[in-house]
Amino acid sequence: MRILVIEDTEDVGEAVVDAFARSGHAVDWVRTRQNADHALAVQDYALIVLDINLPDGSGFDILSALRQRGNTTPVLVLTARALVDDRVDALDTGADDYLVKPFDFRELEARARALLRRQNGNAAARLMLGNVVLDQTARAVSIGALPADLTRREITLLEVLMGQPGKAFTKSELLDQLYGFDNDAGPNAIELYVGRLRRKLEGATAEIRTVRGHGYQIVARAPEAP
Structure with missing residues (x-):
């Protein structure tokens, strides 16, 4: 943020x-x-x-x-x-x-x-989507019962996305939330962090999707058909 x-x-x-x-x-x-x-x-x-x-x-x-x-x-x-x-x-x-x-x-x-x-309309100190839980107080993420090893900036990116699940954020919007005026990071930095975050969320029942022509959103995975 x-x-x-x-x-x-x-x-x-x-x-x-x-x-x-x-x-x-x-x-x-x-x-x-x-x-x-x-x-x-x-x-x-x-x-x-x-x-x-x-x-x-x-x-x-x-x-x-x-x-x-x-x-x-x-x-x-x-x-x-x-x-x-x-x-x-x-x-x-x-x-x-x-x-x-x-x-x-x-x-x-x-x-x-x-x-x-x-x-963001959240009263609790934890954000939950699928089996992904982000503890905003401890700045920690877990997938199911297992802790996820995320950097501070990866946690912030996930926090922005999970704060409004389903909302598509442009790269510019995400860049604004992750970097201040004194940092010259560009849109490629967002692609890098999204890629890293996706790899670390493998196996989770929430996923980061690319919205063509717009940006990224996080959604719960649809249950697999039996």
Whole structure:
């Protein structure tokens, strides 16, 4: 999943980016309101982590403009403001969650996972299709009773596909979810990862199919005729 972090404090921003990157997410990090506006104008995100106090404006203005445009991307406000009035303002402006600094990174990751699940219409922390199970908390995949040896990026690719089974994703859409602005990977990278993932899903009752002229989708295999 692709995440936008809007945070001007260097050490906090680095730590947040590292935490999400370790889980296999693509992360774009900006430090100003202006750069946030530029990123949001050209890229869709699965989650936005938003600081309120920015050097050139307020995160509330970013949030308000986002919601006025009808953008429903989940927003997790991350700020040192701890007053109840600040929390109420953030939630009323359109924030989906609010976390006060200093914070435990385990809580940040758990809250982010919950927002990402709800965005995809999944209440549970596990995605299941056929006999393939993806544990989003542990970042682990199993096929039947056996663990599957997947890399972080392969897990992220599988998570995107399993989040909306049957939906055909273009290579461009998958590329956007796997890589950030600082990576120059192209469509061939998606073909490479899809090929690897298919080999690792051999024997599963879910499969990645090519949708001619469009991209890829994951579906449950039809049961074999007796």
